[in-house]
Amino acid sequence: MIDIAIVGGGAAGFFAAINIKAKKPNLSLVIFEKSKTLLGKVKISGGGRCNVTHACFNPTELVAYYPRGKKELLTVFQKFGPTETIEWFKQRRIELKKEADGRMFPVSDDSTTIVNCFLNECDRLRIKVEVGAGVQQIKQTTNGFDLVLNNQNVKCRQLIIAGGSSDKLWQQMAELGHTIIPPVPSLFTFNIKHPLLHDLMGNSFSNSTVKLLIDKDLQKQFQLKKEDIQQSGPMLITHWGLSGPAILKLSSVAARLLHYLDYEFDIAINFAGNYTTDQVLETLIKQKAETPKKQIGNTALFGLTNRFWIRLVEEFVDKEQIWIECNNKLLLKIAESITNSSMQVKGKSTFKDEFVTAGGIDLKEVEFKTMESKLIPNLFFAGEVLNIDALTGGFNFQAAWSEAWVMAENI
């Protein structure tokens, strides 16, 4: 009988194992990983650089990045958040650096630094790790759990489920009595075919607002607030449609609704961010007064690229037309196109191979002071197996580190 079995040799499993053994070196603990690769997702994360965390040090602000898990993570982050994560790695001689957008990476810009740190810690703390050891069945016993693996049977007193998004593990947890919120994809880009975007791949918008056009009943049914269905931020035209932070945020916040709609829905875009149609019209009228003889096609406004600006104005006027020749009715049409263009989304694409799953163990059934199941004593959870997910930017790993640390403190 071992003291603690950890199912899953990924981010959450390793962070839990290391922190538990550092605190209680005499416990017997084994990580069981079904594949031959340890920390596979950490290795490929952040484009091979591993976006370890985000420079957001106020727990109340931090939880806003989690469409699912906001409420539950607040106390977890108060105990172990990005500040503690930076310090944890520093104590192991790994410095993290902050990029302009707040994402934090190892200074080496290499995810191997993080993988090796975990593997070295496992050696130092004599943590046993078994690869090719998939847990196939879990039975609760009077003094712990019986695990059936593909290559052996194991008995343990306490069990940590850190298997990420795994249908099989969720199925087993359901058999033990847990509720599983059905998994759906989160963090994806929108497939759109629209004349405004055609052949303009690579054109970007420094600030845009994207709004879901759905009826109020659906919005209510999926418990989405007004501010949820409208997201702002940079946006990018891709080969398939639209991507960038504004789109990814919307895909994450509305993940469940968009899945329900089978990824076919309408959006309205304001390419000028927060400017209203009236404000944009005012600017166009001012421009006409200031440069009456200039060609419209040569006067890209609102930070729009020249190519996009020409595409947009050519819906209504010739790009060689000069401002004075353009009456205010036409200017209003241009202003409306800038601030309120509707587009049909048909399908989704993966963002840079990075995806997370919304769904998993129902959070109501987990005690977040300890990460223990409220239904089954001595059963613990951390990482993507839970119904918690976040926007891109280092937040998903931060949740895994924080949950694993809180668990290790209390196990």
Ligand SMILES: Cc1cc2nc3c(=O)[nH]c(=O)nc-3n(C[C@H](O)[C@H](O)[C@H](O)COP(=O)(O)OP(=O)(O)OC[C@H]3O[C@@H](n4cnc5c(N)ncnc54)[C@H](O)[C@@H]3O)c2cc1C
């Ligand atoms: C391409 C990509 C890039 C990403 N980049 C970032 C990033 O830079 N920053 C960020 O914050 N997030 C990133 N993410 C998200 C992040 O990787 C996950 O949120 C995180 O890995 C979750 O950790 P986890 O330990 O819960 O799951 P995982 O890391 O998926 O680990 C779970 C492990 O459990 C094993 N397992 C499953 N079932 C069993 C079983 N029955 N028996 C034994 N073992 C089992 C799996 O093989 C796996 O190794 C990225 C995701 C992807 C796909």
